[in-house]
Amino acid sequence: xxxxxxxxxxxxxxxxxxxxxxxxxxxxxxxxxxxxxxxxxxxxxxxxxxxxxxxxxxxxxxxxxxxxxxxxxxxxxxxxxxxxxxxxxxxxxxxxxxxxxxxxxxxxxxxxxxxxxxxxxxxxxxxxxx
Amino acid sequence: xxxxxxxxxxxxxxxxxxxxxxxxxxxxxxxxxxxxxxxxxxxxxxxxxxxxxxxxxxxxxxxxxxxxxxxxxxxxxxxxxxxxxxxxxxxxxxxxxxxxxxxxxxxxxxxxxxxxxxxxxxxxxxxxxx
Amino acid sequence: xxxxxxxxxxxxxxxxxxxxxxxxxxxxxxxxxxxxxxxxxxxxxxxxxxxxxxxxxxxxxxxxxxxxxxxxxxxxxxxxxxxxxxxxxxxxxxxxxxxxxxxxxxxxxxxxxxxxxxxxxxxxxxxxxx
Amino acid sequence: xxxxxxxxxxxxxxxxxxxxxxxxxxxxxxxxxxxxxxxxxxxxxxxxxxxxxxxxxxxxxxxxxxxxxxxxxxxxxxxxxxxxxxxxxxxxxxxxxxxxxxxxxxxxxxxxxxxxxxxxxxxxxxxxxx
Numbered sequence: 001x002x003x004x005x006x007x008x009x010x011x012x013x014x015x016x017x018x019x020x021x022x023x024x025x026x027x028x029x030x031x032x033x034x035x036x037x038x039x040x041x042x043x044x045x046x047x048x049x050x051x052x053x054x055x056x057x058x059x060x061x062x063x064x065x066x067x068x069x070x071x072x073x074x075x076x077x078x079x080x081x082x083x084x085x086x087x088x089x090x091x092x093x094x095x096x097x098x099x100x101x102x103x104x105x106x107x108x109x110x111x112x113x114x115x116x117x118x119x120x121x122x123x124x125x126x127x128x129x130x
Numbered sequence: 131x132x133x134x135x136x137x138x139x140x141x142x143x144x145x146x147x148x149x150x151x152x153x154x155x156x157x158x159x160x161x162x163x164x165x166x167x168x169x170x171x172x173x174x175x176x177x178x179x180x181x182x183x184x185x186x187x188x189x190x191x192x193x194x195x196x197x198x199x200x201x202x203x204x205x206x207x208x209x210x211x212x213x214x215x216x217x218x219x220x221x222x223x224x225x226x227x228x229x230x231x232x233x234x235x236x237x238x239x240x241x242x243x244x245x246x247x248x249x250x251x252x253x254x255x256x257x258x259x260x
Numbered sequence: 261x262x263x264x265x266x267x268x269x270x271x272x273x274x275x276x277x278x279x280x281x282x283x284x285x286x287x288x289x290x291x292x293x294x295x296x297x298x299x300x301x302x303x304x305x306x307x308x309x310x311x312x313x314x315x316x317x318x319x320x321x322x323x324x325x326x327x328x329x330x331x332x333x334x335x336x337x338x339x340x341x342x343x344x345x346x347x348x349x350x351x352x353x354x355x356x357x358x359x360x361x362x363x364x365x366x367x368x369x370x371x372x373x374x375x376x377x378x379x380x381x382x383x384x385x386x387x388x389x390x
Numbered sequence: 391x392x393x394x395x396x397x398x399x400x401x402x403x404x405x406x407x408x409x410x411x412x413x414x415x416x417x418x419x420x421x422x423x424x425x426x427x428x429x430x431x432x433x434x435x436x437x438x439x440x441x442x443x444x445x446x447x448x449x450x451x452x453x454x455x456x457x458x459x460x461x462x463x464x465x466x467x468x469x470x471x472x473x474x475x476x477x478x479x480x481x482x483x484x485x486x487x488x489x490x491x492x493x494x495x496x497x498x499x500x501x502x503x504x505x506x507x508x509x510x511x512x513x514x515x516x517x518x519x520x
Contacts, residue, residue: 014231014232015231015232015234015235016146017231023238024238027238027241027242030247036449039195039196040192041449043180043183044184044304044447045448046183046184046215047177047180047183047184047304047308048307048441048442048445048448050176050177050215050441051177051307051442052438052441053173053176053222054173054177054434054437054438057170058435058438062170066168068169068226069226069228079237080233080237082219082228082234083230083233083237083238084237085180085215085219086219086233087237089215089216089219090234096198098199098208098212101144101145101146101216102144102145103212103213104150104213105150106209106213107209107213107214107217108150108153108154108157108213108217112157115161117161118161174317174318177311177438177441178311178312178314178315178318180311181437184304184307185308187304188305188308274491274492275491275495276406277406280495283498287501290507291507291508292508298452298455298456299447299456299458300450300452303443303444303447304447306444307437307441307443307444310433310436310437311437313436313437313482314434314437316433317430317433317434322428322430325428326428328429328486329486329487338488339493339496339497340497342479342482342483342490342493342494343490343493343496343497343498344497345436345440345475345479346479346490346493347494347498349472349475350494356458356468357459358468358469358472360472360473361407361410361476362404362405363469363473364405364410364472364476365405365410366473367470367474368410368414371417372417377420
């Protein structure tokens, strides 16, 4: 993924989560916003931004929701709110010292045990599983 | 976990957002969960999980919140909810065809113009800025 | 509404919002929970509970969502989360000194001006209104 | 505010939750908004508005949060968001056929058993209670 030539003339390298994290840290530091970036405030801000993303969809029919990106204004809002959610998630993780990628990898592994694939040996039919 | 030694003695490779995204896609596909993964449902699920992360902090004092990761049970919940938020954000982005890293990079650039650094030529004192 | 006989032998009077508000105040006071009930904490708790209500619906089809109260377990959860949302809203209002009924009456009046009834003199077709 | 002389010819009586509920029903009916007011959409809208209320507080210190109503602009926003939360809660309850006051009364009763008053016979010290 994201294999971009680094030769002269090539565009900028694709951002990584870590490079963006560092930019967010610098952004807040130079504006002296760190005192506001407590885990509790950032968790609140994350929830607020997730709500703003949901707001775009709240009255849409399934068909309208599926076509959300074909409306340029809505598409811009979607990208904007996705960015805000990710920014606050990354800043929250920085504040508490959690690596979000490791956390997600570990969770996927737990979920693979918790929700066995239908047909696999570990699978128990939902109605039996209570 | 993540045991993917590429040579004897090497540690596991760190997951990338793209590798985790692909695992989430496969995870949902094999369980036939895709019909549920509409943009609207995923935006709702993202908001719900962000709320669950906030729940950990809602009654904590600033001091307790700052020390949240020194309590093993709370630390586990924090990592678990971070993973859920990131998982639904990534799945939402897949459903609407948005690259979250590109979206965040673009947003940081817009914010750098919107919130000039104090002391820079573009900076206008907040009270003047109204 | 809620006209219930007060004669001896009659059932309990229907609760009013004010009587419930007073019970919530007493409930928190006797447990010494007031220090936690800051406006910020209560706004966070309200959002968390609203998310828990939404969680019940997040993967339901429109048909399943419409029939939510015919499933006794889901019906209980719905009533439980409605109660939690209302409890925190009322406690928030108490903490900031707002009368929620007056606030809603004033908002309905503003909305009646903002969204004129189709066909009325004040109505402007949405596409014209930009 | 709340000047409500009770003599004949006096101003409007204080609103009740039921009278506001009826106004909201009429408001939506005359604008033909009912098809949008599904339980799922209203639960989403409720969460979004709760997030907007929380947004007012997200970066405030405890002192600033406690003084939120002494800033006229913030006070207006608080009342506005309280009204939106209550409006969507009431409309949600109408859509699913739940009486929010009865739901809250029942929940307070359950909570009185769940959280016995310190000093009462039923009280068990938290550390013992696990």
